[in-house]
Amino acid sequence: QSALTQxxxxxxxxxxxITISCTGTSSDVGAYNYVSWYQxxxxxxxxxxxxxxxxxxxGVSNRFSGSKSGNTASLxxxxxxxxxxxxxxxxxxxxxxxxxxxxxxxxxxxx
Amino acid sequence: xxxxxxxxxxxxxxxATLSLTCAVSGASISSSDWYTWVRQPPGKGLEWxxxxxxxxxxxYNSSLKSRVTISVDKSKNELSLKLxxxxxxxxxxxxxxxxxxxxxxxWGQGTLVTVSS
Numbered sequence: 129q130s131a132l133t134q135x136x137x138x139x140x141x142x143x144x145x146i147t148i149s150c151t152g153t154s155s156d157v158g159a160y161n162y163v164s165w166y167q168x169x170x171x172x173x174x175x176x177x178x179x180x181x182x183x184x185x186x187g188v189s190n191r192f193s194g195s196k197s198g199n200t201a202s203l204x205x206x207x208x209x210x211x212x213x214x215x216x217x218x219x220x221x222x223x224x225x226x227x228x229x230x231x232x233x234x235x236x237x238x239x
Numbered sequence: 240x241x242x243x244x245x246x247x248x249x250x251x252x253x254x255a256t257l258s259l260t261c262a263v264s265g266a267s268i269s270s271s272d273w274y275t276w277v278r279q280p281p282g283k284g285l286e287w288x289x290x291x292x293x294x295x296x297x298x299y300n301s302s303l304k305s306r307v308t309i310s311v312d313k314s315k316n317e318l319s320l321k322l323x324x325x326x327x328x329x330x331x332x333x334x335x336x337x338x339x340x341x342x343x344x345x346w347g348q349g350t351l352v353t354v355s356s
Contacts, residue, residue: 129301131284162341166285173334173349174277174285179342217285221341225301228275228287 129224132231139237140208148234150201150218158199162221165203169214213238241265243347250353257325261318261335273338276320278331325354
């Protein structure tokens, strides 16, 4: 089971919106609405930001939103803030012997 | 608020067995819970290792399946991870997490394990 494909880096200025893509296959992203997004600051554990494509865990800002079309999921961060600078990983449930697959990760830089 | 804390030796010799525990606090481990182990090599991405359903089912990453065992001690509110025949490629930060709805909603802080002689 290969990792989901994300852009290595995305950047934006404060207040702008950015979108991170997560491309999989018809056996993972395309097969289920079980895509999650995690934020990871350096040296810290990942933090759940979005689950089941477009659901917010308690306490997560609605500046973060998720969507999916076909085999590609997306995370949009609106009103970009300095604290949003981190690595972001998508993950998906997969129809394979390895039940969950993560994305390659995207470094978000706030200019 | 569920809290998870990984612990174990920070260094393991090549070909030895890596053993980690994950203490769960803030909630009693329930038979309806699923828990997951994930690892992250230094400077690299996340890799799903496997999960355990406390009712008795385990699922493993197919690439690690022959070497990994995840178990639980409900009396201690602890999970454990064992990985046999380790090599330098197993050097990573190891995280335990509690599963939510097809996601990992609570994560431990992680523990770095270095495979080196």
